[in-house]
Amino acid sequence: MAAPENGKKLVRSHSGLRMISGNDVDGSPFSIREPDWVPDDQFQYCMNPDCQGKFHFMNRRHHCRRCGKVFCNKCCEAKLPLPRMCFVDPVRHCQTCSGHTKKENDFYDKSLKTLLQGGEFTVLDSENNEESHNFLCKLSVDHRMLLFDGQGSQDSIMLDRIESIQVLSTETDSQDDEGNKIGTGVAMRYRDRSDDKQIIKMTVTGGANRKQGMLWVAAMQKAFKMVCETRSVFST
Ligand SMILES: [Zn+2]
Ligand SMILES: [Zn+2]
Structure with missing residues (x-):
């Protein structure tokens, strides 16, 4: 893992390791806050309306790191980089959030470079x-x-x-x-x-x-x- 850059620190949240600025004032204007997680006991079924699979010991809950809702593994298996929340490693995404993040990662890969140049x-x-x-x-x-x-x-x-x-x-x-x-x-x-x-x-x-x-x-x-x-x- 890369050493923290100047003025940045590594923090562990419930969703994973994040590299964030030492203070909010220096934060990127593109960054978004981590969502609160839906409590485990609040939903007995996958929150994907097309799935609604019941959770049990073989079908476990997983939280989408971007929206914080609970899904079965199948509906939340995409692991994508999420630079807007400063995660160090790729994190779990539900299907809806995957679409948003892929678009944004295209921004980070291409448009951001253009803006910096x-x-x-x-x-x-x-x-x-x-x-x-x-x-x-x-x-x-x-x-x-x-x-x-x-x-x-x-x-x-x-x-x-x-x-x-x-x-x-x-x-x-x-x-x-x-x-x-x-x-x-x-x-x-x-x-x-x-x-x-x-x-x-x-x-x-x-x-x-x-x-x-x-x-x-x-x-x-x-x-x-x-x-x-x-x-x-x-x-x-
Ligand atoms: Zn989501
Ligand atoms: Zn599901």
Whole structure:
């Protein structure tokens, strides 16, 4: 097993070993909380409505680590990595949760890498719409903010302070396999460090890196959906 990274610690929960940040403030904006487990004595039957097999000593209960419900082995046998809950090893998933996690793991495998690599954008100066600057915009290594590298000045944007995302100027009106628009730019409303509302409009720059910029826009939409989910989970 890998040694804990800086500032992270290993903890054992009822679901398995987790590698978490030393404090919540440093947590990834994509992470979600572990569910409470349904108590063993509350359900005598598998909670998959298509199964409803009765539990007994040969047909034992298993908890889905993502939703916390109880299932028979057959309905909860998929073991998948669940990075959003910071598990070190793959954990048991029910069939419904497997679908969600597979989609998200695709985000971790592909979209997250695109976001970390960054895309090249022209950013309109919000004070003066005529002036524009070129930046490489990328997600920080801790996933918490968007960083802007370039000639002009643009403060970093905290991911959990983005309030809305609008895809700009879709070239072909095409969508990716999850229904996200493939755009050539993005407008984001967010709150800055002084809690003032801001809007940033970024357009993919032309040239060799154009495709990477468009992939970045698509990946950013997925990231924003996940951040919104995290918010709704934590606010309930
Ligand atoms: Zn589940
Ligand atoms: Zn079952």
